[in-house]
Amino acid sequence: MSFSPARAACVAGALAFLSAVPALAQSGTQIPDLPESSWKPDKPVEFVVQASAGGGSDIFARTMAEIMGKHGLVDVPVNVVNKSGGSGAVAYAYMSTKKGDPHVIATATSSYLTTPIQGHSPVSYKDFINLAVLCVEDYVGVVNAESPYQTLTDLVEAARENPNGIRIGGSSVGSSDNIIENRLEKAAGIQLNYIVFQGGGDANAALLGGNVDLAGPNPSEAAQLVEAGRLRAIAMFSAERLENWPDVPTAREQGFDVTLEQHRGVILPADLTDDQVLFWQNVMVKLFQTDEFKKYLEDNGLRPLLKVGEESEQYIAEQHEYYKEILTELGIAKKE
Amino acid sequence: MEFGDLLLGFSIAFTPTNLLFAFVGVLLGTIIGALPGIGPSAGVAVLLPVTFGMPPVTAMIMLAGIYYGAMYGGTITSVLINTPGESASVMTTLDGYQMALRGRAGAALGMAAIGSFIAGTISVVLLMIAAPPLADFAVTFGPPEYFALMVLGLTTLASLTGDSMLKGLLMAVVGLILGTIGIDLMLGAPRFTFDNVHLLDGLDFLPVAVGLFAIGELLYNLYRPVRAEPIKAKLSGLLPTRQDWRDARGGVARGTAIGFFVGMLPGAGATIASFLAYATEKRVSKRPEKFGTGTIEGVAAPESANNAASTGALIPLMALGIPGSGTTAVMLGALTLYGMQPGPLLMSTHPDVFWGLVASMYIGNVMLLILNLPLAPVFASILRVPYSILIPIIIGVALIGVYSFENSLFNVGVAVVFGGIGFVMRLYGYPPAPLVLALVLGPMLERALRQSLQMSLGSPEIFVTRPVSAVILAIAAAAVILPLVAWTRTRLAARALAS
Structure with a gap:
């Protein structure tokens, strides 16, 4: 299950001009046909979450753990354990000590890739089996409802006239909203003023209070504030318009090629047998097809995207190259 | 607000299940608050999975109960063993523990319960009648206003603790320095982490507080017993007196x-609230x-203050879907888990959850008063347990909590x-409170x-051109300058008198 660096480089080359993200967005519902595994867990499984309880990754893990039990996909207890800290560094450092142990799995999202790129983690995606990708989250550009900017074009025009005059509130350096800011600056040839708040909630508060002009949360984070007429969605940073947000044009439609999605997936420790990996692949594929998981995706505004095995490894490697390029441009990637 | 809404709320809150879980919540909250090493946000997070399968309103009633219950409970260890159970209780150690040493622990605990009840109830009334406009006001507080607020907090720090202002200030500076550990917010560069992944998020308040207060105190007692004899006090004399209430x-x-x-401001919180309340009280006091x-x-x-703040923090959460503290952030996640979209529409789309929660908080505060007032003498009598038995138990529990x-x-x-550092500090009379407060406030100050x-x-003008921040900074300046002026005047007067 290892992934050669040579191949990663090849993939990266192929993707340099093809924006990695939209090309993959369409192929989410292919259900692979896997043989049954002869191995199964014989003691309780530890499901490590790299974030604290109540957050997006935690809800993801707890939903999956419940489905695994309810549908008998795993007939031993699955215990969710939060190991937050260091934007994933703590959890994945812990996972790397579990080599060869098939009774521990972990959630992974963009921090799984961006934290090592920034040099904050001793381990990277190459130290694990990238078992599966299950869904992706989009990003939406929102402004205060009283803002003069009706469209992304309005905002870009204003930024052209007043470089650094438009403030964008984000959650941390190297995070998705920082990446959106960078891509938008590049696509439109403008300079924005990125201000770091702690977490999306604080950025939303700053937007409501008029302290920043733009924010880039997940659609689910902004849905109610938009619906209540407090915020206005001016652009979707996805390849195509979202089903639930048919009236919000994409950035691309407005002439700015800015797309970003964040995956949610599951990883395994390295050095497992093929049979053990096959077992977990089966669990992921079956879990993906349950009604409960579909409801979870819908409730949280997530798009289904199933990748297992080689497909998952490839997707992760592509995402890694994509993030690496941007973080290098932002000047926060660790030099090799 | 309409009267019917509140009736709906009480009809939900008074169902046997919801009453039971409100009680379970406030009881667990009291325990979590009392245990050093487990704060309310960790408590809510750890107990979150327990609420799965409950109806959303029941779950929120229980989680909120844990939150404000923890503010009641946080007093107990602060007063009895000089160890704050959560950061909002640090200020309570200053006078509470001194009261305990004089055999007045019951009065301190009783007054804290009464004060918490009054604060909690008034805050629920405000939450009920004015959550949306208050939330709109709270979000207008931007980084410059938070900066001003934190400056105000830190300028009052020196006057607060210990006999030596120099030692207090020194500890505050150490706290500020320790607060810089972790990933730099703006640039993403790790500071003082020595390639240790556990330091990337900086030092947490709880392990530091457990070490400095509880373990440091224990080591000091081994070295030089403060209290060989357990405190002997009559149980009857353990409740607050009329004079206490007047004071x-x-x-x-x-x-x-x-x-x-302060609690309803998403970027501030209960710690700075308790801090400013203590400083204000000292300033207006005749003694x-x-x-x-x-x-x-x-x-x-x-x-x-910390109780009012915990209820205030629910305002941006319930009215806008914006968490105002670590604990409300977990509660926001909980709402999402139950399939609800937190935000400004929550009150109209799920009136049962909002009004049920509000009504349950009236009931929960009454429960906490009934629970805590008679228990104050009981808790206080814990001090009759020999110190050598009590403290190791506390430390065991605290370390499990920290883990x-x-x-x-x-x-x-x-x-x-x-713990080792705390022992040395205790030995030479350096107060731990300014250190842990600066550790909590420093990163907030830097961020703002x-x-x-x-x-x-890059222009510092922003702090004075924004009216709210200018006013707060002016108050902070006055807080530094006025005592200096008064001090110089007495000095001069004394000199004139002498010559």
Whole structure:
């Protein structure tokens, strides 16, 4: 299950001009046909979450753990354990000590890739089996409802006239909203003023209070504030318009090629047998097809995207190259 | 608000299940608050899975109960063993523990319960009648205003603790330095982490507090027993007296107002609220020199403030879907888990959840008063247990709490190391409170400062051109200058008299 660096480089080359993200967005519902595994867990499984309880990754893990039990996909207890800290560094450092142990799995999202790129983690995606990708989250550009900017074009025009005059509130350096800011600056040839708040909630508060002009949360984070007429969605940073947000044009439609999605997936420790990996692949594929998981995706505004095995490894490697390029441009990637 | 809404709320809150879980919540909250090493946000996070399968309103009632219950419970260890159970209780140690040493632990605990009840109830009324407009006001507070607020907090720090201002300030500076550990917010560069992944998020309050207060105190006692004999006091004399109430009522009122206001600001929170309440009380007091020696208002004000703040923090959560503290962030996640979209429409799309929660908080505060007032003498009598037995138990529990917060053995190590440091500090009379407060406030101050300067592209004018921040900074300046002026005047007068 290892992934050669040579191949990663090849993939990266192929993707340099093809924006990695939209090309993959369409192929989410292919259900692979896997043989049954002869191995199964014989003691309780530890499901490590790299974030604290109540957050997006935690809800993801707890939903999956419940489905695994309810549908008998795993007939031993699955215990969710939060190991937050260091934007994933703590959890994945812990996972790397579990080599060869098939009774521990972990959630992974963009921090799984961006934290090592920034040099904050001793381990990277190459130290694990990238078992599966299950869904992706989009990003939406929102402004205060009283803002003069009706469209992304309005905002870009204003930024052209007043470089650094438009403030964008984000959650941390190297995070998705920082990446959106960078891509938008590049696509439109403008300079924005990125201000770091702690977490999306604080950025939303700053937007409501008029302290920043733009924010880039997940659609689910902004849905109610938009619906209540407090915020206005001016652009979707996805390849195509979202089903639930048919009236919000994409950035691309407005002439700015800015797309970003964040995956949610599951990883395994390295050095497992093929049979053990096959077992977990089966669990992921079956879990993906349950009604409960579909409801979870819908409730949280997530798009289904199933990748297992080689497909998952490839997707992760592509995402890694994509993030690496941007973080290098932002000047926060660790030099090799 | 309509009267019918509240009736709906009470009809939901008074169902046997919801009453039971409100009780379970406040009871667990009291315990979590009392245990050093487990704060309310960790408590809510750890117990979150327990609420799965409950109806959303029941789950929220229980989680909120844990939250404000923890503010009641946080008093107990602060008063009895000088160890704050959560950061909002640090101020309570200053006068509360002194009261305990004089055999007045029951009065301190009782007054804290009464103050908390009054503060909690008034805050629920405000939450009920004015959540949306208050939330709109709270979000207008931007980084410059938070910066001003943190400056105000830190300028009052020096006057607060210990006999030596120099030692207090020195400890505050150490706290500020320790607060810089972790990933730099604006640039993403790790600071003082020595390639240790556990330091990337900086030092947590809880392990440091457990080390400095509980373990440091234990080591000191081994070295030089403070209290060989357990405190002997009659149980009957353990409740607050009429005189206590007269002394404390102003503090309760001011603490409630400050706590509620500061608590509802998403970037501030209960710690700074309790801090400002104590500082205000000392400033308006006719006997400021008595603060730190066991004044009842020094307990009542911060305890009222942290309770009011925990309810205030629910305002941006319920009215806008914006969490105002670590604990409300977990509660926001909980709402999402139950399939609800937190935000401004929650009150109209799920009136049962909002009004059920509000009504349950009236009931929960009454439960806490009934629970805590008679229990104050009982808790206080814990001090009759010999110190040598009590403290090891507390430390065992505290270390388990520290571990369970993030399942991190590293944090246990932090607690032990700070235990050694705490012992040395105790030996030479350096107060731990300014250190842990600066550790909590420092990163908030730095964040607000750098966000503000980023907003203004480097110009410090932003702090004075924005009216609210200008006013707060002026108050902070006055807080530094006025005592200096008064001091110089007395000095001059004394000199004139002498010559």
